[in-house]
Amino acid sequence: MLRLIVEKEIKEILSSTKFAITFAVCSLLLLLTFYVGARNYQFSQKRYEAAVRENLRQLDGMTDWNQVNNFRIFLPPKPLASLVSGISNDIGRTTDVRGGSDNSAYDSFFGNDPVYAVFRFLDLDFVFQVLLSLFAILFAFDAVTGEKERGTLRLNFSNPLPRKTFILGKLLGFMAGFIVPLIIPLLLGCFLMQFMGIAFSGAEQLRLLLIMVTGILYLSVFLLLAIFFSTKNTQSSTAFLYSVGVWVLAVMIFPRLSVAASEMFVTVPPLEQINAKKARLSAQLWEEDRVAMTNFKNTPTTDMQAIMKEFGSFMDTQAQNRENKMQDLNNRLFEERDNMQGIQQTTAFTLGSLSPSTSFSLAAAQLAGTSLALETHFRDAMKAYKNVFNEFFYEKTGRRMSGGMRIQISTGDDEKKKPINPAEMPVFVYNEPQLAEMLPGVLIKIAVLIAMGALLFGAAYYSFTKYDLR
């Protein structure tokens, strides 16, 4: 009999206008998301390639590695990031490779094109989190009340039909009727991206699959929520209002409240404060350097080259000392900030995870590599690259990038020098964290969604056993 009810539900859903509209709109939204994602990725890829080319072209004609003082590295675009953008459009994607403790990045996508910041991009996170979850509610809010209002509930229960079979059939039928058709546009979207020339690696395919599974679990929560309220009310309009009320709380209010609450509990030192401290120390060190430079006394000699070399060495030592002090302060300040920020984020995410929307959003961003960790990873990657580049630079020039002021004597025979070979430079490669690294965090969020779904499933099941069938 369960099979009969499930079959009936699916048949009824598939033949309804509501399904036709929901399916059409959801398919359109998903396909549009994949299309927009693909176009954004292509655009970002072109821009990235142009920036890399331009970066290397500036080295053309240089004959001395000392002349390299404006080299930059860029965060490469990733196909998954175009589908779940997370913070990838908000953070800087470019950084200068120079000495000093500055590890900041600039050229964020939204910073360069503020119009996109206003309208944001259509991505799977937004589509699932806001739009499809609302459609899930629209789809199921009258699952039981509709039958009551139409009078079919009485007719069903004039037959030897156990309540638990009916509600189980309804829950399974609705889940199948809503979720299975969603898989079609999702798969079509993947094919569309391939058709547009965007290839996902094996690991990316697995991540995308997990994003979709998480999204489907998330939608199930709202579908079950709507069915639950449908078993708690006798009128569809009331069930709808309750469902939408919870949706607003879960999707719109709770995530923001959790951030506000975490800000109340944990104070993170603002960047302005850190920069002011750094600026004070920097000014102090420069002053000390100036005094030291004034007091510099070279070994008495008439050999100008020897004097220059000694002065260069002196300046390098000064710069290295200055750099070390700046680095120490920077590390200390950022360590403190990172720690406090970490506590604040953990608090916000833990509180936020009580909302299915936050759980889904965080899991999707983690899988796409666009969570808050992206900024840290990029910063770590640039730090690591800068160290490698500094070594390379030292090898080529005999000085550090942070060498500060330097006097160079040109002998006028530059034309005879060979141009530098940019291919010798270390290549910056940004490696996303491995799936295995992020999986525990993602699985916890998936478990939260499953638990919420199971709870609502059970609640709807139980509630219907008490439902007024008249």
Place this chain on the structure above:
Amino acid sequence: MEQTNNILLEAVNLTKKYEDGVTALDAVSFTVRAGEIYSMLGGNGAGKTTTINLFLNLIEPSAGEARINGIVTHKEPLKAKKHVAFVSENVMLYNNFTALQNLDYFARLGGRTGLTKEDYYEALVKVGLQDEAHSRKLKTFSKGMRQKCGIAIAIVKNAGAIILDEPTSGLDPQAGYEFSKLLEGLKEEGKAILMSTHDIFRAKEIATTIGIMNKGKLLMQRPGSELIGENLEALYLQYMAGYQQAG
């Protein structure tokens, strides 16, 4: 214990009191045997629908019993419901299903598996639903056609008892006449039919027994044969007036 003396529907001191203290049904007793039509007459709030809901175990009785084929409905609802078919007021089936799909679903739900399209066709023809309507979605049906479809579902279930809640409400005279003929046919087949109605004329025409209800009480029940030649409308009003005075 299943009934053997051909009583298929039986209310024994059937009572329903709600938590707010309202007595919707007060110790109502009657029987409907095979080949009988029992017509419950009464205004809104008389307790007709409550009686039906108790027979279908949609609500639990506060006292007394409703029995279908001798099976107490609130004790063994699933077993009892195998022996009854129900046709509601303004039969609302699944609008996006065709008549055949509705028939198939409810037949299987009622435990009639293995029926063929021909069986459904036969039932639909029997209730007078034109061939062209069999594969049409219910949302295109008129009220009369829906009612016929509802009866076809009851026929296909092949239960001994049939309960109808205001079945002629809103039907035009022609559809009402056809419906009466259908019920008479089912009575001839030996079905026990319990019907609630406002329609005094129709009740007098087809009922074997007529019960007049008001405010949860069964004020009168008399065989239809005793009422031939009587002005049932006047009798109904008389009972109502008497009850009100007594009240």
